[in-house]
Amino acid sequence: xxxxxxxxxxxxxxxxxxxxxxxxxxxxxxxxxxxxxxxxxxxxxxxxxxxxxxxxxxxxxxxxxxxxxxxxxxxxxxxxxxxxxxxxxxxxxxxxxxxxxxxxxxxxxxxxxx
Amino acid sequence: xxxxxxxxxxxxxxxxxxxxxxxxxxxxxxxxxxxxxxxxxxxxxxxxxxxxxxxxxxxxxxxxxxxxxxxxxxxxxxxxxxxxxxxxxxxxxxxxxxxxxxxxxxxxxxxxxxxx
Numbered sequence: 001x002x003x004x005x006x007x008x009x010x011x012x013x014x015x016x017x018x019x020x021x022x023x024x025x026x027x028x029x030x031x032x033x034x035x036x037x038x039x040x041x042x043x044x045x046x047x048x049x050x051x052x053x054x055x056x057x058x059x060x061x062x063x064x065x066x067x068x069x070x071x072x073x074x075x076x077x078x079x080x081x082x083x084x085x086x087x088x089x090x091x092x093x094x095x096x097x098x099x100x101x102x103x104x105x106x107x108x109x110x111x112x113x114x
Numbered sequence: 115x116x117x118x119x120x121x122x123x124x125x126x127x128x129x130x131x132x133x134x135x136x137x138x139x140x141x142x143x144x145x146x147x148x149x150x151x152x153x154x155x156x157x158x159x160x161x162x163x164x165x166x167x168x169x170x171x172x173x174x175x176x177x178x179x180x181x182x183x184x185x186x187x188x189x190x191x192x193x194x195x196x197x198x199x200x201x202x203x204x205x206x207x208x209x210x211x212x213x214x215x216x217x218x219x220x221x222x223x224x225x226x227x228x229x230x
Contacts, residue, residue, distance in 0.1 A: 004157070031215040042118070042203070042220035043158070050215045090157055094216065100146030100165065101207030101216025105157030 003027070004106035006091050012112045013081050021076040021109045023091030030096040032074040033103060034066060037088045049074060050096075078111075086113045117141050118206050120221035129230050133191040137204030137221055140185060144206035144219075149178060149189045152201045152223070161202075162189070194228045201225045 004025045013019040023032065031050050035043040047056045049068040063085070065077040078085055088110050092103040119138045127133045137147070145166045150158035164171040164178045164187065171178050177190045191198055204221040 006157075033215075040123075040222065042116075042222045043218075044220075045217065048215055050210075055210065055215070092157075096215075100148065100163045101209070101218055102148065102160050102163060103216075103218060104160070105150075107155065107157045 004091055004093055004104055006089075006106035006109050008109060009107060010110050010112070012114060013078075014114055015083065016080045019078050019081055019111070021078075021089050021091075021111070023074045023076070023106055024072050025091075025093045025104075025106075026072070027093055027095075027104060028071065029093035029104070030071075031094045032068060033092040033094070034064075034074070034076050035090040035092065037090060037108075038086075043090055046076070081111070081113045083113050086111055116221075118204055118219050118221040120204050120224050122224050123222070124225040124227070126227045126229060127194045129196055129228055130193045133189075133194045133198065133226055133228065135189040135191075135202050135204075135224050135226065137187050137189075138185060139187075139206050141206070141208075141219075142185070144208050146207045146216075147178070147180060147187050148205045148207060148218070149176075150203040150205060150220075152203060158203055191226075194226075196228045196230050199226055199228045 007022045033048040034046045037043040068074045088108045091106045094103045148163040149161040152158045180187045201223045203223045205218045207216045
C-alpha cells in the first residue's frame with residue numbers, strides 16, 4: 001500500500017541535544033510538508049519542499065531545519081531542542097497541483113524533551 | 115490570530131442520529147476547504163473537501179456545506195456510527211504563488227463521540 005511512514009513513532013531527547021525525525025513516502029508525490037502539533041492545538045506548518053525547492057514559513061524558528069535528499073525521504077532536524085519543542089510532528093505529502101490541496105499524512109512522531 | 119476556528123472542542127451524538135460539526139474562517143482567499151478525521155495514534159486522514167465556488171459536496175454519509183457570505187462551513191454525518199468517533203479537523207487551503215503546493219490552515223479540531 002502506498003503510504004507515508006514516519007520513524008521513530010516516539011522520540012525522547014535531552015534539552016539541547018540535536019534530534020532528527022524521518023519521513024518517507026511511497027506515493028511518489030512532489031511535495032512534502034512538516035507540521036508541528038501541540039496538545040489540543042491545530043497542526044502548524046513549519047515548512048515544505050516542492051521537489052527540491054525549500055519553502056520556510058515566516059514564523060518557523062531557525063532551530064528547525066529540513067533536508068530532502070530524494071523524492072522519497074524528508075528529514076526534520078531540531079538543532080537544540082527546548083522544552084517548548086515537545087510536540088507531535090506530522091509529515092504530509094501532496095501531488096503536484098493536486099485537487100484542493102489534499103494532503104496525505106503519516107502517523108506522526110511524538111517528541112519528548114527532558 | 116486563528117484564521118480557521120472550530121468553536122466546539124467536543125460533540126456527543128447518539129448512534130443513528132446526525133452529527134453536525136462546524137467551522138468558521140476569516141480569510142476570503144481560501145479556495146478549498148477540507149475535513150480530516152484523526153484517530154488516536156494515527157495521522158489525519160482526508161475525508162471530504164469542497165471548492166469555494168460550490169455550496170455543497172456529498173460523499174456517502176458525509177456532506178459538507180459552505181456558506182461563503184457567512185464564512186462558515188459544516189460537516190454533516192448521517193447516520194452517525196460508533197466508528198465515526200474521532201477528532202475532526204477543518205482545514206482551509208490556498209495555493210502558494212507560482213507553485214504546485216498548497217498551504218493548509220487547520221482548526222483545533224472537534225472530538226466527536228458517537229454513543230451506541
